[in-house]
Amino acid sequence: MVKYKKMSKKKLATVWLGGCSGCHMSLLDIDERILDVAKLADIVKSPIVDGKEMPEVDIALVEGSITSDEHFREILHIRKKAKTLIAFGDCAVMTNVTGMRNYFPLKEVFDAAYVNAVSNDTEGQVPGHPSLLKLNDKVVPLQEVVNVDFVIPGCPPSADTIFYVLFEFLNDRLPDLGKAKKLKYG
């Protein structure tokens, strides 16, 4: 039996940086349309696939903003491997909720979460294990670190918007959110 050449299929990656994974939930909300995506692309890396290092891909959807040293390294790696990098969701585009800690010094943020938290029964302490990622002073959107090819704003973007953008890119067309009336913040 002759198998179809896999070469013609595009490679798709979805990555989860400093966000709440809500955008990935919205991605799953495209429901059965994921079969249309699967006809045109292989999902080679995703939080719901496995933890391999990201290979070369055609399209990378990146959720969340850059909040730590690890995210910083990761986004540079993604930029090298991805032909089209799409900032996916409000956090990736304009920091959104993750950026709300930017108004305060980092120490205050840590203290609020670990030391002065109401749920603390004993004296809290800020975790400092070397294997943990180190938070940056300020949260920045993807575009301040790397070149971003396309953005999908929304918290989360609607499933229709995500599918529209994905489908256009998979068919080698450039989507236009303004014309398609698919813009949404919050």
Add this chain to the structure above:
Amino acid sequence: MNCYMNTIPIIIDDKKLEVDPGKTILEVCRENEIEILTMCHLKGVLDIGACRLCLVEIEGVNKLLSACTTKVAANMIIRTNTDRIKKYQRITTELFFAERNHVCAVCVANGKCELQDLGYKVGLDHIRYPHLFPQCEVDTSHPWYVMDHNRCIMCTRCVRVCNEVEGAHNWDVMNRGHQVRVISDFNSPWGESVTCTSCGKCLHACPTGAIWPKAIVQGQLQKNPGMINELVEKRKMKL
């Protein structure tokens, strides 16, 4: 139209119009269904040209002029939708978003916000300028209302409504540049204000989620900026 009244000819976007003198370009455009984006304009209170969204091109004038504060003159040739104007509208909108902390996802006005609608209209998908992330206060001292400076765009609609319609002048403006703030009395907490009558007009005038009643939760805000003009017109009626 009264046939004894003198009208003047003007051209807006290649459309020939006969209009009454003394009107602003914005008024004429609204009457003739020509779309002009505005933020600081609120029918019923004086226009100040603060938001710079209603800029129009007038032939023979080098600068872009704000439609809300420029009166029509005979034979004016006005353009409202050139690429240059669209470019500036987009820049202005981006700067609104970058200046303070507009986190739509957790804002009470989400979905009913004039700033959000403006973003959709100009096709804003991302912001090209670095966010300032200023530390802004949220004043919850008033028993019923909240003033959230994070969401304020300094349109000063609340300031004008309070002064011109309510006559209380609780609100005013302090400082300059990006440190500019709307203040209550002499920069004291809103709850301690001696001038505020708690009428709630500022809340309806506010285009974003900067002033809102405590009794609501996220996404349930109902604002009625049209009521300001209704009130002004009703007061003019002679009984």
